[in-house]
Amino acid sequence: MTPITRPRLAAHHEDSTESTATPGGGFSGLIWLAWRQHRWTILGTLVLAAVLVGWMTYLSAEVTDLYHQCHDMRCPEHSPQAARLAGTSNLTLTLASLLLLVQYMPMLIGVFIGVPLLSREHEQRTLLLAWSQDVSPARWLWAKLSLLGLFVAAVTAVVAGASDHLEHVVSNVSRVGMFQYRSLLNTGMLPLAISICWFAIGAALGAAIKRTLPAVFGVAAGFIGLTLLVRWRYPTLMKPLSAHLQIGAPDNAVLRDKNDLILTGGFIDYGRDQPSGLYDASGHQLTGAELERLCPPDDGAGTVWSCYADNHLQQYLEYQPGSRIPDFHLILAAGYLGLAAVALAAVWLIVRRTNLSAG
Structure with missing residues (x-):
């Protein structure tokens, strides 16, 4: 009885070990692991994204009907x-709130998806278990x-398509x-590029700081700081065009296209000792x-406008033409994706140097 029982127990032990190891081995095991660890974040993100896209689609139809x-x-008027x-x-107000949420969506992704990727493993001290397996x-x-x-x-x-x-x-x-600025960041595929960027930065900060809450504050501060920097500098990413426009001219293409971004000029100031923004015929x-x-x-x-025209007064403008919007999308997206690449390289270096004995 004993010689028969032992092999059966051994066989049962082998089957049990294999069935336990199968979910954790190979790429399918990593998919299962990612789902188990992040399923609530994934499901919550899907629900919020569905609500956001559905709401924006509904409002688009409503505004189109008014149009x-x-x-x-x-x-x-x-x-x-x-x-x-x-x-x-x-x-x-609803439109403004939804579009503002799209603008801050990348920060939320960095906080709730990027940061916990490694910071939670450090805090729960599960890296030793995760990295001592066959992966x-x-x-x-x-x-x-x-x-x-x-x-x-x-x-x-x-x-991004809905916004x-x-x-x-x-x-x-x-x-x-x-x-x-707001419209530019919410159009094209910029929400996609910015979200990938802050997902990678969140993962890098989580790996470097190894604590979730400080990394979250780091993502929030970095997002706000970079957003303000981009808002300040984006009009000069390409050299602006300039033009002298005569008041009352019948064909004024620059001021007629509302997608043109006026950087300087385009205003009239009646401050007595200040430049008015208008030039005479001699410049x-x-x-x-x-x-x-x-x-x-x-x-x-x-x-007064007839007087400006009769005296051949001109406005000097520096502007970015609306035809450059796709170029600005490309420049900004390349910048954000470049930051994402740097963050991913930092994560890789941090993981390589992580001391497993420290957990």
Whole structure:
């Protein structure tokens, strides 16, 4: 009885070991592991993305309907359609809130998906167990980064498509051009590139700091700082064009295209000792006092613009033409993806130097 029983116990032990090891071995095992560890974050992200995309799609249809009611042009002031698109209406506030959420979505991805990737392993001291199996640390790292990165890319690509469509629809019924900062970041595939960037930065900070909460604060501070820097510098990513535009000229293509981004000029200042922004025919910029003597303010009567035209006054503008928007999308996306590559390289170096005995 004993010689028969022992082999059967051994066989049962081997089968048991194999069945236990199967979910954790190979690429399919890493998929299972990533799902088990991040399933609630993945499901929550999918639900929030579905709500966001559905809401933006619904609002796009609503604003498009208003656009058609106004004969496919900007709605006239004091019309019922214009009232619904006014700055304090419920529709406008909802639009602004949703588009602002799209702009901050990359930070949320960095905080909730990127940071825990390695910081949680350090805090729970499970790295020794995870990396002492049949999967090397590098393979474990790249598999999880690839799986979660593909998930982030797929979700944010859908959100980016919905926000791009909504921004174009809103631009049709408003004076806001597509070159304004908020619109620029929410269009094209920039939400996708920025989200991948902050996912990678979040993973790098989690690996470097090894604590979730400090890494979260690092992501938030870095996101806000980089956002402010980009907002300050993006108009000069390409050398702006310049033009002298005569007041009252019949063909003024620059000021007529609302997607052009005016950097300097385009305004008139009546401060007595300040430059007015208007130039005479010889190219001399008039001060506010000189302009007031030449063309006194008319209190809205409409004669002052005729005076500007009669005296051949000009505006000097530096601007980025709306035709450059795709180029700016490409430049910004390349910059964010470059930061993502640097962050991924940092993660790889940190993992290589991680002391497993420290957990």
